[in-house]
Each structure stands twice: as C-alpha cells, then as structure tokens.
Amino acid sequence: MEDSQTTALKAKDFASDQEVRWCPGCGDYAILKAIQKTLADLEVRRENTVFVSGIGCSSRFPYYMATYGFHTIHGRAPAIATGVKLASPELDVWVITGDGDGLSIGGNHLMHTLRRNVDLNIILFNNETYGLTKGQVSPTSRKGTLSPTTPRGSVSNPISPAAVALGSGGRFVARSIDITQAHLTEMLKQAHRHRGTSFVEIFQNCIVFNDAVFSEFTDRAVAPEAQVQVEHGKPLLFGADRKKGLRIIHGAWELEVVEVGLSGVTEDDVLVHDETNRTLAMLLASLEPPEYPMAVGVLYRDPAPTFDSQVLAQVESESEGRGLEDLLYGGRTWTVAG
Amino acid sequence: MEDSQTTALKAKDFASDQEVRWCPGCGDYAILKAIQKTLADLEVRRENTVFVSGIGCSSRFPYYMATYGFHTIHGRAPAIATGVKLASPELDVWVITGDGDGLSIGGNHLMHTLRRNVDLNIILFNNETYGLTKGQVSPTSRKGTLSPTTPRGSVSNPISPAAVALGSGGRFVARSIDITQAHLTEMLKQAHRHRGTSFVEIFQNCIVFNDAVFSEFTDRAVAPEAQVQVEHGKPLLFGADRKKGLRIIHGAWELEVVEVGLSGVTEDDVLVHDETNRTLAMLLASLEPPEYPMAVGVLYRDPAPTFDSQVLAQVESESEGRGLEDLLYGGRTWTVAG
Amino acid sequence: MSEQGPSTVSRSGAAGLRGGNSGRSREVRDSVVVRFAGDSGDGMQLAGTQFTMETALAGSDLATFPDYPAEIRAPAGTTYGVSSFQIHFGSVDVKTAGDELDVLVALNPAALKVNVSHLRIGGTILVDTGAFTARNLAKADYEVSPLEDNSLAPYQVIPLDISQLTRNAVAEFGLSAKDATRSRNMWALGLMLWMFDRDKLATVEWLGGKFAGKEGVGEANIASLNAGHAFGETVEMPASIPGYTVSKASLEPGLYRTVSGTESLAWGLVSGLRSSGLKKLVFASYPITPASPLLHTMARMKELGVVTFQAEDEIAAACAAIGASYAGSLGVTSSSGPGIALKTEAIGLAVATELPLVVVSSQRAGPSTGMPTKTEQADLFQAVYGRNSDTPVAVIAPATPADCFHIAREAVRLATRYMTPVFLLSDAYLANAAEPWHVPDVDSLEEFPVSFRTEPDGFQPFLRDPETLARPWAVPGTPGLEHRIGGIERDVHTGHISYDPENHAEMTRLRLDKIEGIARDLPLQGVELGEDGGSLAVVGWGSTYGSLYKAVERARTKGLDVSHIHIRYLSPFPRNLGELLGRFERVLVPELNAGQLVTMLRSSYLIPAEGLNRVAGQPFRIIDVELAIANAL
Amino acid sequence: MSEQGPSTVSRSGAAGLRGGNSGRSREVRDSVVVRFAGDSGDGMQLAGTQFTMETALAGSDLATFPDYPAEIRAPAGTTYGVSSFQIHFGSVDVKTAGDELDVLVALNPAALKVNVSHLRIGGTILVDTGAFTARNLAKADYEVSPLEDNSLAPYQVIPLDISQLTRNAVAEFGLSAKDATRSRNMWALGLMLWMFDRDKLATVEWLGGKFAGKEGVGEANIASLNAGHAFGETVEMPASIPGYTVSKASLEPGLYRTVSGTESLAWGLVSGLRSSGLKKLVFASYPITPASPLLHTMARMKELGVVTFQAEDEIAAACAAIGASYAGSLGVTSSSGPGIALKTEAIGLAVATELPLVVVSSQRAGPSTGMPTKTEQADLFQAVYGRNSDTPVAVIAPATPADCFHIAREAVRLATRYMTPVFLLSDAYLANAAEPWHVPDVDSLEEFPVSFRTEPDGFQPFLRDPETLARPWAVPGTPGLEHRIGGIERDVHTGHISYDPENHAEMTRLRLDKIEGIARDLPLQGVELGEDGGSLAVVGWGSTYGSLYKAVERARTKGLDVSHIHIRYLSPFPRNLGELLGRFERVLVPELNAGQLVTMLRSSYLIPAEGLNRVAGQPFRIIDVELAIANAL
Ligand SMILES: Cc1ncc(C[n+]2csc(CCOP(=O)(O)OP(=O)(O)O)c2C)c(N)n1
Ligand SMILES: Cc1ncc(C[n+]2csc(CCOP(=O)(O)OP(=O)(O)O)c2C)c(N)n1
Ligand code: SF4
C-alpha cells in the first residue's frame, strides 16, 4: 500500500506498484501517463480519488494507479460509480471505459448516468474494436470493417461516442487523442473541473487489432489539416497556417469548410464556437475526414445541478425528521396490559 | 384460432378473441383501434404480421391482435424482433414498447436496433410513467414529478424518445398522439411503408397514474396553438388560423416562433420542413410547450439499406459455397487403412 | 369456528349485556374468518384495514391477507376486477389468514361468484341486493341471480339493499347518488363491527382525518358507518343471525401494532443499519411486483439515513448497491425473480470482491413473468445455486410478516460481519400479509458495530480476520489504504491479479469456508412445535410457517407424533440441523415449489426427506398439510 | 514413456534402418509428450500444429493443448508472455495432453523457467542458447544462466545456438538478421520431426502455400526446417540423444482429421441443423473468452445456412436466438459464465413459451471475471438450477474435443424434439484442446426431422404431443395458426393468459414431466472402463474424461477394482444411472469445481458419493486421480 501523502505528489506517485501489461505500443500507455500527470498537476489526494472501470484492455487501467481502484464487470462501471457517489459524494470518481464496454453492453448505463448528471468523470478509450477479446467489431467500428465476427465486413452503422453523450443530455462533452499529450491533459483537467458528468472521448490506437484507424487525422503529417481544435468564443479555424475555417451554410443546418482569404472569405465569416449550444456541438461531433476536419476539444459545456447533490439535499433536508422510535412507536399502536 | 383470410379484412378482423383489459379510459384503447384500422387499410395478411412487445400495460398489446404475437420480457422486444427478422425477413414485424420498457431497461437494445437499421416498426407508448407497476417515474417523467419512488420529486432530467431515436441514428422518426386517430393512423402507415427501423413515439394518456400530463398540447382547446404538424416540403406553420410559424434565428442554431403578418413576417420567412435533415429533426424534437409548439408528424426520414437485408445478402452470396461434406472431408485429413 | 367449530353458550345476561343495549344474544367464537369482497373501486381494502384496526384494539390475535386483481384497474363489475380483504382473528393464536371463510361480505355479483366457494358450509353471506342489477349479473356471467335460484342454500344469506340504506343514511349531506353510494363499504363495515362486537371509535376518528377538507364526504362516511352499526344494534337484523363474541387473545403484555411484511422488513433494515453503526443505507432497486412496495417504503425513510435510487434496470440497481458498499455505506438491492436473474452477474462480483450486500428477493409465481401478483417459494435454488462458478452467499428467509424485522437485521449483521452478499427471501404473501407485532424496545436490540480498517501498517486488502475469514473493509477516502480490487482472481493477501493455480484453489476454498463458517454464528435450529425427535418432522421455510404450524398443531391434538421445524437460515444451514433431522423417522418438506429445500436437505444429509409440493400461486391450506401429515403417519 | 516408462530395444538393424540413413539407433516408445515453448511472437502454436499434423499422418493417436498468455500481447521475453503448445502422441490410445513432459523445446529463458518444472526427471530439453542473452535472462529473473549453474542436472540438455544455425541455413535468401532468425521455430520443428522419425512433406507443402507471394519467406522457413531435420540426420547430434520410434496406433480404419472442441462443436451444430431439416441456424452471441472462437467459426459457415449475429450484449444475443426459434429457425446462443448469467432471464422466457434454444456455455474459472483463459467445470449448478422459479431445461456435456460433434447434434435433436432450451456445457480446455477424429459419413448420421404445425383444424398452441409433451411449433407466416404466446402463465391448451391456480399447478408439472421424460429418449448410462458394479465407481462429466479414464486404466492394471463412468446427460440423468451407481460400494466424483455433480447425485439417489475437487483452473493430472482411487480402496 502507498503511504498517506504529505508533500505535493508527482505523476509517478500516482503509479501503482503493478507492472503495466498492455501490448507494447498500445495507445493506453500515453493515456495512463496523461492521467497521472493531470492528477499531479491538480494536486488531488490519492485517498480521495477512485477509478472505477468495466472490462476491457482500457478497463485494466485502475490497477496501474496508486489511488483507490475498482475493476468491475463489463459495461457496468457508471452504475457502480453512481453508487460510490451516493455513498460518498466528496470522492473524486473517474470512470474508465472503452467503446465496447461503454457503448455496446454498457450503453444504457452511460446514457442514464449522463441524463441524471451524476458527478463523475467518464473517460472512454475509443479504439473502434474489442481489444481484450481479440479484435471483434465494436459499436464505433466503421461499416465494412473486417473482423473475426464480420469476415465479410460489418454491415452496421457506427455510433459516435460524443454524439451519444450529447444525445443523452450530457453537459460536458470533450474529445482528445492518445498521442496529443498536452491537449489530452488539458481536456482531463477541464473534465475534472466540471461538476456533473464529464464525458471525454479519447481516440486510442490499438496497435494489434486496429492499427492506424485514426491515422487519417492523427498522423503528425496531416493533423493540422485534419483536426479542428474547438475553443469557446474562438473562431473554428484550423490548418497549418490556420487559414481554413468552418462556416454556417446560411438557411441550412450545415457547416462548410472555407479558406480564409480565398473568394472574399474573411475571418469574420468563420463560425465562432459556442460550447453552450448543443445543436452546434452535435454538428461538430458529426464532422468526419476527409470532407471535414475531426473536431477535438470541449464540444459542449453547460453545467447544471448534479444528481448526487440533489438526491442528498432531499435526504439532508429531512435528516432532522423522525427517528426509528417515532416510526415504530408512532402511528396506530395499542398496548396489551400485563 | 382465426381461420386463414380469404377476402379483404376489416379493422375488427384484426381484433383477437381476448377481452381487452386496460383501465377504462386508458389511451391504449385508441392506439389499439388505430393500429387495427391501419392494418386493415394496408390490407396486410394476419399470418405475415407479428407483434412483439416487452412488459408493461402497453406491452399487453399483442394479446389483443388477431395476428401472431409474442409478449416477451421487460425491455428486450427489439432484440427478440431482430431474431425474428434474421429468421424470416419477409415477416412484417411490429415492436410495441413503453417509455419504461423501451427507454429505461431497454434503452440499449433500442439504440442498437436503430443504429443497425433492422427492418422493424417500433411503436413507443409514452405516458411518462410505469403504468403496470403503479406509477413510478420513468425516463421521460419530468423533473419534480411526484411518484411512489420520488415522494419529494424526481431530480433526474427526462429524455425525449424521439431525440434518443435520432441520436441513435434512426432513419424514420415520427410522433403522434393517442387521441388524434387520423394523424396517428397516417403516421403508422408511413412507418409501415418505410424500410428499416421506423420509430413512432405516441403520447399516451395514463388516466390512472399520470392523467393529463400532455393536456398542455393535447387538449382539444389548445391543440391548434400548441402543436405543429410537420410535413416534408411544407412550411412549419401552426395555430388555429395557421398564422404562427417557426423561423430560423439566423447565425444561431435555434428556432423562434413568429406571427405571419406581424412586424413584416411573411410566409416565406417561415422555415420549410426538410425531413432528411437530422439537425433540424433534433431541434424540432426538442421543442416544448409553453414556449414552443410540440412537433408531431414525420420529424425525420432518410431510408438506407436494412441490417437484415445486408446480413442475408452475405449469406446468400455464399450459399452456393461449400457443403458440410467439403468442410468435414476437405482440408488436412488422412486415412487409416483397414 | 374456522378452527374449533361453533360452541354456543347459554344466552346468559352477561353475554347478553356485552352485546350492547339490543339485549340480543351473542355466540362465543374462538376465531373467525371474514372476507370483504367487492369491486376494485368499492374500497374493500379500506374497510378491511379498518376492521383489522378495531379488531386489534379489541385485543384479538389476527392475520390478514389482501387480494388485488392482476389488472391495474379492471372494468367495474367484472370477475377479474374483484378486490378482497381477508381477516382471521381470534382469542387463540392466529397464524394464517384462514382456510375457509365464516363470513363473506359481497358488494356485487362478481364478488359473490369469485368468493363463495371459499365459504364454509353454513357460513354467512352479506350481499348488497342493490348491486345485483341485470347488468352486474351479466358482467359476472350469472344467467339467473344466485339470490333467486337455490345455489346459496348451503349458506345463511343476509340480503340487504346496502346501496339504498347507505343513500338514506347520508341523504342530509346532499351528495350525488353516485357519491352517496360510495360509502356503502362503511355501512357494511359498521354492520360487521356490530356483528363481532367491535368498537368503531378509531375508525370514526380516522375518517374524520382522512377526508378533512373534503366537504361532507367525511361526515357521510361516518354517518353510513354508524347506520350500518345501528342497523345491527336495532332489531332490524333477522333473529337467525346472532352477534358473536370473540374474547381477547392472551398476547404477552407490551406495545403492539399491525405490520405487513413489507413494513417490518423496511424497519428491520433501518434498525440493522443503526445497530451496525453505519451512517448510510443505499437502497438501489428497479420497480417490480411484488418487490416495489419495499422500495416505496424505503423512499419515505430518508431521515433515517436511507438513500433510495430507482435505477434504469436491475443490473444498475445491484451495481449501485455494490458501489455504495465499496464506498462504506450499506448497499441493499431488492427485486423479484426475473429481476434477481439480471442481478446474478453483479452479485458474483460482490462475492469475488467480498463486499457486503443485502439482496432482498420477493418471490412470485414463475417461470419468466409467470403470475406477478401470486406467491411462490421457487427462487431458493436461484439464491443458493444460481450463479456461475463456485460462488457461495448466505441465504436467509423470514417466516412471518413480523419476523421480517428480525431477519432483515440478521441480513445486515451477516453481510457486514462477513463481507458477503446475503440473500433475504421474501415472497408475495409476506409482502402483503399483516399481523400484530409486539414492538421491541429498539435500544435493547443487539448491536453489531462495524469497524472500517484505518491503520495503514500491515494493511492488505485480502488479509482475513482469522475468526470470520472476512477481509478488512477499507473505504475510499482513508489515507494510506489506497488499493485496487476487481473481479479477476485476487492474490490471497495483496488482492493483486493472480493467475496462480494454487492461489485460485486457496481462494475458492476460503470463499466457501467463510460462508460455511457463518453457521458457527447462527442460533441452533430449534423445533417450533413438538418433540425434537420422533416419527415425523414437518420441515418448512419462509411464509408457509403459519399453515405448517397450524397443521402440526391440529395433528398433535389428534395425538399424532409430529413436530414442526422451520428453517430461517438456508445457507449455511444451522450446524445442528442434520443431527436434529436425523432423530426423526420421516421428514416431510412442504414447499410452494417443485421441491427445492427438500433437494438441499437430501444432498446435505442423505436423508430420505419427501416433498409436499404445491405450485398454484397460493399459500398452503392448513387442511392440505394436515392430510399429508395423516398420510405420512 | 510418460505412461509406461522407457523400454530400450537392442539396436537391431531393422530399428536402425527405420532410423533413416544416418544409421543411428532409435529407441521405441509407446507414447511421448513434447512441449514447444517460446515467446508469444516465436510461432510455437504454429510449430506445434505442424508437428501434430505430421504425427497424425504418421498414424499415432494424439492429444494436444495450447497455452496462451492471458495478456493480449505481453512484452517479449517475459515469463507471462510465454506461449506453449503441448502434444501427447503414441501407439497406445492417448486420452490427455499428458501429465509430464518427456521433451521440452525452450526457445528463450522465460520459456525454460515457466515449463521446466513440468519435465519428468531424465527428460530432454532443447534450448536455443542464442536466446540466452543477459537481457533475456534478466527478463526471466535468472540471476545466473540455468545453463551455467547445475539447476538442469536432472535433465538431458541439448544446448544449441538455434538462432545462429537458422541464420546460417537461410543466409542465401538475403533476409534481415531479424527476419532470418524468425524461422527458428521451423528449425526446432525440423529437429523434433527427425527425433521422432516423422515425415516433413506436409509441412513443406503447407509452408509453400502459406507464404506464397511473400518473397523468400516461404523458402527460408522450408530451408530452416530442412536444416533442423538434417542436423539430427547427420552425426551432429550428441550420441547421448538417440532418435525415437513411436509405432502406429491401432486406430480403426477410416478418414481422420485433428479437431479442436470448437471446430467439432461448430460442425456438430451444422450437422444437427441438417439432420433436423431446418433451413437456418441463427447463432447470436457476444464475444467472451473462451466462447468467442465458436462465434468466429460459425461466422465462417454462412453457406451452410448459418446466420451469425454479434449482439450488443448477452441478453440481446439470447433474445435474438429466441426470436429466431419463434420464427422457425434454430436459435443458438453461446457464452461463458458471466455472460450466461445475463442470459438467465431470457432462458426463463424460452422455458415458459416452450421454444427450442441451444445454449452453449464454455466454462471458465470464476467467480465473476475470475481467470478467463483457465478451465473449470463450475457452471453446472448455473445450468441446472440457475433460474428463478421451477424452470427445468435439458443439460448435456461433451467429454472430449471429438465428442463435441455428437453432443452438439444431441443438443439440436433434444431442443427441437422437446421444444425446450438445452444447455451444452463445454469449457476452456475443450474449446482449445485437439485430438484425431474419425470423420463420420454425414449421410449415414441419424436424421431427426422437425415438422412445423400447419393444420389449423384443432390447433391449440399448448396442446401437447402425448409422447414427448412438446407443444406444436407453429411458425409466423403460417395461415390460420395466428396465436399469441408470452411469459405470463398460459392456459394449458389455448396458451391464453391464465391466473388459475390449478392451471398453474398443471403447467408446472407438465414443464417438469417434459424434461424428465427426455430420459426415455436417452441412451442408458454405460461404463467407460471396468465392470458395471464393484468396489469403486469414478464418476465424471465433461472434459475430465481423459484424466479419469487413464487414472482408472492405470489403477486397474494395478489390479484395483474400479470402474469409470462418464455422464454426458446431466439433466435429466439417464434412467438407469441411479441403479447403476447403486451397484458400487463407493462412488468417487472428481470435478474441477467445489462439488456440483456430486451434490446432484447425492440428492437424486441418496448415495454417499464423495467428491474429488480441484479448483485451480487446470485439468486434472492423471496422477492426482490415480492417488485418490488408491486412497479410496
Ligand atoms: C458479461 C461479459 N461479456 C463479455 C465479456 C468479454 N469482454 C471483455 S472485454 C470486452 C470488450 C472490450 O472492448 P472495449 O470496451 O472497447 O475495450 P478495449 O479492450 O478495446 O480497450 C468483452 C466483450 C466479459 N468480460 N463480460
Ligand atoms: C426484469 C423486469 N423488471 C421489472 C419488471 C416490472 N415491470 C413491468 S412493466 C414495468 C414498467 C412499464 O413501464 P412502461 O414500459 O412505460 O409501460 P406502461 O405500463 O407505462 O405502458 C416494470 C418496471 C419486469 N416485469 N421485469
Ligand atoms: S489489444 Fe490493442 S488495446 Fe488491447 S492492449 Fe493490445 S494494443 Fe492495446
């Protein structure tokens, strides 16, 4: 066991004594590093931090953290984490899940946790596959994906984790990438700062079963052109020289990519990101290369009272009420004389 | 048993011999009537029609139909119906569910069925409560709802069935009301005509546990002002004299209610419904009285290949392939001589 | 009379006087079974509850059982819309709601049709002739009115136009005819209170409160109650129908109240919470018949440290309860058969991670959806064996509504002391049945304080208490105890992932030993009635207690050598059970299932125990068990 | 030698000649156990499979078992990254992969460390000294190289720089040193093929095909295979290491192939589909170890009428299979413990609505997530008792990989003939283990055609076949048979909702009788080995077959009076089982669980059966069972 902390902790102080056992080259390593750094930067206390996960390569995560950790069952982490919060709202609870764990078997718990707005940080590692069970298609796998269960190609349409989170009423929805450490760490901090369910989708490379599925927009070479980093109040500009931008097609409900400077387009024509607008967030979440850049950053943020705080408020507001005696001895009783 | 049909059937020919046992005054009666009429109008054959339901007052539905019917278990009807379609794609399969059955315990199956686009007609009776279990809150119950499980008021945000269906990638999403027979019947016909998952949300009054929750927009008196019946290619007009309309707030991603004629607003300013635009459909689904009218009609329709047809295409395309013998006798075998 | 048969006494003045001013005689009865039956809308549950209250106050022992229609609100007048409330009360100790009816109150033809077969020959029927209209008769599929043909000849019928009598009684309050007639349940109640010489003050008072504000309604109800009572009091009653006297039961002195199993179970959980010293109980559930009432009751106990959570499904409910226990609260989850089935994977996680969890299973008739409102005892296998792998849990079951309090406390004690899931098996009967309960002095109840691990030195998440084999409860938020647990097999000390074969073998053994070890912590199995050895033991569990006890009691009064043993601890069994059963020549195991406890007893002790199995969605009738006993001897 | 000990023969010319041109002698062996071990990346499974192929072609009986690391792709050189493939082959009939190794091929230090303890004293170790670098030794936590200290003294070590020898062999193909070294698994294989006098043509041919197109790679692999073989052939081998001769096994004539349990189970299902005459099999599942390979295999059988569906979870998978059966296809669902737990509610629906359903449960070590890649037999209770209410199903279990074919056919036959869910209990061992299989003539297999109901006259959904008690299978799309079914209790004939107590009692009885009645349709329980009565019966089920058979065989050669009985039908039991077991003085029930079958036998037949229980995630070692037998007698 790690000893109670005294001085400020470094990233390594959040690493457990357990050997990390993901495949060499797995994107999970980078995420582990980012989260450990985030906790150190946030100066949280190990004993007040809990990582709850489901089942999957990604869900092995808690074993590698020097905090409290609960590796539960497939798809149920959000439900278990909800119980943790109802018992101890003061704890800092993180849920680690994958595209299979969180969206296939666990989709319903994810949806209802978001709708209730339980104060959790849910981090979904999206590698578009079931890594732990050796590479079957997941709900985020694209149509046509070849896998052991789809030898002739998947025929199902994928769902977008961020879109599902928004559709379920999520009030903090962000996106980042395993290999962009700085951005990822920033997103994790913002998620931690937000009260209520914070949902972060991380594009994570499964080097063994799904290598390079995201290279289209993650490869260093194409990244600047293929990603738009959204920020509240800032124009939706991207490209190496930030000359590309997103513009509303007026009248319609769509976005188009424009080149600032070309055919009279000025920066003012470029749409400014409003993270409190769910419709815009939905549109951004649906953008896909090659036609559009992939949107990363805080797509949506609009805090509201959390489920746990409201539930416990009802409890406390009554806590000066009746005791067990009042319950048992009160009401319609009678006495049999001795 | 009903005898095989010879001549065209009337609505009553789709009624089974079982006594209908909903509470007197329940909105389910009207829906039953509408569906029986729809099937008669569509001239479908009883033996090719299957009703699959979960558990709930609404899910008692199949017992009252003279077709094939399967009253299954809570929340699982879409999964069972998917199996029916994989076995017999030629069958006409209807799924009957409720806001609890379809969105609480069954939310994940609903989501994945929609994403896969299985060729089913899913009819969700939304009464914002758990009728059969005597009135607890459901995922569609509004915040503050008092119920046996929320004696001090529900603290969870509700979800909108239509919004969930759209968020899950549904390709036909419509809405209607138990008491508007003509409109309801029309929606059911359109749903039947659509290939792929057709999702219809019906506002249904639970007279015993949730009476009049929808009266705000269903009461005859206010209906014209409180409902907008959307139709593809037609302006989004409503109101007794159809002088009210919905207009885009330019630049923003929002709608506003305008009065045609007032302050220079003309009919041309009123937005024309485009049922192929998911973003618009999402916005329409999110409109709520009193500020906005409730949108009913086909919010979204954009057909795509169905799951069952694609799966079976893969099977057929191979069916001239190897036989069992090839499998067993082929490959690496050897013979032990006698 | 239901149990001892009538015993008329001389119309002595004393008896006469006790009968009030009417000077009419009263027959003395040891115990009586009355059923109020009418349409769902007729307020039969209300009349029944009030009669129960007055009866309790009059010092009788009693047992009640309501019977609702399966449909939410079936059409008026139909047979499947009939609602009834049965009460069995007496001076002797009453253990069941009774096999046969002595008096049936039938407020419409359907109520008569559905219930008359349960009336004993010679029993009394009170009918509201005003409700025997052509329409209502048709709805109940009566060709001719049973009041006209001879079909009711075997019974004493009291045909009164209660509807009209009620309207007359409330005329002054100017209610509509419909509203006026509404209070006929009170008229019938009034007459029944007179018939059994019960007081009506508590009811009058209660009606006043209930309808306070509702202009005239309260008064009208009180007026018709009084009218019904007066009707009996005056000479208007046919002399052939005497009043009855049921003298006080000899209950031990103390404070009493009537409790349903649901109430006493809820209170037992909260009382257990207090005795454990834990601050909070997180009750996570998903509505399902017949388990929902417990969730509803808990939802009203927020001030006692109870947080309720209506989850999206049973899996989430079980998981939330587990998460709460992990974080140091008492996690409780509750459901019925199909919902429990969904929880089994999560319960396996609680067994693997060794966290406390109380699982309340309210059994109902199955398989699958089955008959949700009907009772059954067929989920014992599910509780004991219904998980993948060798996954032992503790299983206990209350015997009566009042017993739920104690057994719920036991569930809390065992779950927290042994860091294990505990199944509490209730059923549809226990959930709804009620009986008087001798309210305990809560402060005198045994405490079983829980101590969280706080000392970092030498802490290992799976280092066990040598006595209980329980691992330490180390709660998130405790400095220095940061650790990881999970469903993958854990090292026997550190809890780290371990695929070591011998470690797995040892952990499997420890999990089994821990649960078996609980037996040392349980009371020895006693005998409810009869000797602790002999020709025949009738062995039961759960809500069949009353029927079995009474059946054995009757058999013994007939001189048969039979004992009643009722098992509350089903896994592990009390440590003396095998030896106790071994002292009987034959063992008969009546169960409301196809034979589950009997199977467990046979494999555990290799005794030729025989089952008496009834799977009809109803409690045993005493007589059925009595016959089985007679046949066995 | 693993089983009979060595028996050297005079270096007769004949034997010498059989040894090929080298003129070296060969020792004769009845059976040998070889394990190829190396890093996950070293292609040990591949080498093993090829060795198996050549061995099969050489006419030996054999059994193989692969052992993968739990982690997806563990870091190279680590002990938990070691992958191995064990083969046991011989002239005598081979029933297990063998307790002890005769020969261990260790391509790196970690492989040696993990496996050496399984080598018998005096056994042979082939090590690639080229891989015993400081770095690799460190990764395997070796202070000093085991090749330098005396730790390997008890064994015959063949230390060869296989890496270098391989690079030399493939120099001509101009591969990078890294790529060149890759084919050292083929070099080792070549040497092993020589050592046991196996041919290498099939492998050469296969390599040609496999790497067709891949410039040079195929040739390189073939070259190093030949080099390894030649190395043995020539005098380069230390004389202390002779070649061996393992003469042909006397297998009955016919066409053979090696099959894993997964393959033969898949083929059995498809063969059953054909024998049933049904058009389509809908296989709905959700990935889970160790059940996924079956799903993958079925996904490649589309042309045989198989539709596979990867559902969103196990519940949806079970439900989709039920929906498919309802619509007239054969619904099959497959999973492992935790996933099966999730299916139990749906299976209850299939029991209630009486629809055919095959549930394949591939058992793994639990509870909860447990040890997913390790084998166990602890889900028998779950299959037999693991549902709410009295919800009987049929439960059967294959004994060997090849047996899966027949048992899968039985699952289809029983499910369709009796309109019931059938559990087929496989496990992690069966799923991966392989053995030679005498391929049957598919046309000669028994047919059990299904007939759908089509005649409307007199049709009632629950009117049963008097013989089987099965209800008619009336498929949507059939005119005139429109009807409704569901999970609420059904009228015994019409299937309409019925809350009638006696109807429920009758339906409960019928559901039980139907399943019990299956016993009439099952083969009588036979004895695998030994007399059908006597001092001791060793009774097992499932994948322990080989160890139990061999243990009994050995005990009998020692003159002990013991028989082996292996139960394939676990619910219902064969009708003569009780009487058969009754003829033995003692009954020993070895299981890879804490005692499940033994509990069922005790309750069913009241016999003092005793368990031999090992829960370590591994198959029984023959010796363990042998000792238990000795102790029991
Ligand atoms: C109830 C249950 N069903 C199935 C499994 C098998 N299983 C383990 S992880 C997994 C999918 C993991 O995919 P994902 O969540 O994307 O995690 P990844 O491995 O890709 O990080 C599955 C199907 C299980 N452990 N439990
Ligand atoms: C597994 C399971 N959990 C819970 C229940 C109890 N139950 C039956 S219906 C229902 C909710 C029904 O609500 P809804 O789908 O809205 O139907 P409604 O009655 O309102 O039409 C519940 C919780 C059940 N039958 N099965
Ligand atoms: S399988 Fe993929 S996701 Fe899993 S550890 Fe390996 S690389 Fe990472």
Ligand code: SF4
């Ligand atoms: S409870 Fe509500 S939904 Fe159910 S039948 Fe009655 S009125 Fe209809």
Ligand SMILES: [Mg+2]
């Ligand atoms: Mg994944």
Ligand SMILES: [Mg+2]
């Ligand atoms: Mg509802």
